[in-house]
Amino acid sequence: xxxxxxxxxxxxxxxxxxxxxxxxxxxxxxxxxxxxxxxxxxxxxxxxxxxxxxxxxxxxxxxxxxxxxxxxxxxxxxxxxxxxxxxxxxxxxxxxxxxxxxxxxxxxxxxxxxxxxxxxxxxxxxxxxxxxxxxxxxxxxxxxxxxxxxxxxxxxxxxxxx
Numbered sequence: 001x002x003x004x005x006x007x008x009x010x011x012x013x014x015x016x017x018x019x020x021x022x023x024x025x026x027x028x029x030x031x032x033x034x035x036x037x038x039x040x041x042x043x044x045x046x047x048x049x050x051x052x053x054x055x056x057x058x059x060x061x062x063x064x065x066x067x068x069x070x071x072x073x074x075x076x077x078x079x080x081x082x083x084x085x086x087x088x089x090x091x092x093x094x095x096x097x098x099x100x101x102x103x104x105x106x107x108x109x110x111x112x113x114x115x116x117x118x119x120x121x122x123x124x125x126x127x128x129x130x131x132x133x134x135x136x137x138x139x140x141x142x143x144x145x146x147x148x149x150x151x152x153x154x155x156x157x158x159x160x161x162x
Contacts (some may be wrong), residue, residue, distance in 0.1 A: 003099065005106045008060040008072065013050045015069050020045040021088035023071075031124065036152050042087055055111075058086070061106055063099050066080060070094040073103040075110055075119075083111040085121040104137055118158050119143055125153035 008016055020042050024089050028043035030032065035044050052076065054060065071090035077083050085107050090099045101131040111119045123130050135141075139157040146153050 003063055003065040003070075003102065005063050006062050008062045010051065010054060012060070012069075013047050013054075013063060015062065016050050016072050017045050017047050019062075019072050019091060020050075020087050022091055022135060023038045026092060027124070027127070029146065031126070031152060033151070038150070042089065045087075059110070060087070061103065061110075063090075063106075065094065065097075065099065065102055071099045071103055073107050075107045077111075077114050077116065077122075080115065081117045083107075083114060083116040083119045085119055088121075101132075101137060112161060116161070118160050120156060120158045122154045122156050125155035131155060131157070 010083070021044070024042040024045070028038070028041055033043060034042045038044070053076075056076070058074045058076040060072055060074045060114055062069050062098055071088075071094065073088045074086040076086065085104070088100060088103060090097075090103070108119055120142075121134065121139065124133065125131075131141065134157050137159070139159045141155050142158045143156040145156065
């Protein structure tokens with residue numbers, strides 16, 4: 001059975017929370033992030049966060065493999081030109097199978113349908129492997145920024161449609 005990507009709804013919030021929390025836990029452990037020092041990190045995802053995001057118009061797409069949800073990605077239209085990719089997550093046991101790339105490509109094609117010129121994402125700046133992965137998909141770093149509520153620097157990357 002081929003993997004399929006579908007639009008998630010409010011009935012999928014608990015599934016999305018589980019995928020996001022489980023997928024980001026390794027990153028949280030590696031960088032020493034926890035609920036006290038990084039309460040908004042995806043490893044601490046809560047159902048109310050996702051409900052609020054959906055209410056704001058963020059579309060969450062769920063990738064299912066062999067009939068089970070194994071990954072997700074959020075896409076938000078910021079304005080007529082820019083979309084924001086967020087919460088890209090693939091369950092640890094399902095990583096390295098091309099699911100993350102499939103989710104990003106799906107989000108990019110949706111952003112193109114929405115007539116966006118650019119898709120942006122913010123990642124931990126101290127994760128060169130992740131940055132390289134996004135670069136292979138066509139993203140480029142555009143800015144680095146520190147935020148007072150985060151204990152890590154954020155690298156902003158962008159994908160530009162030609």
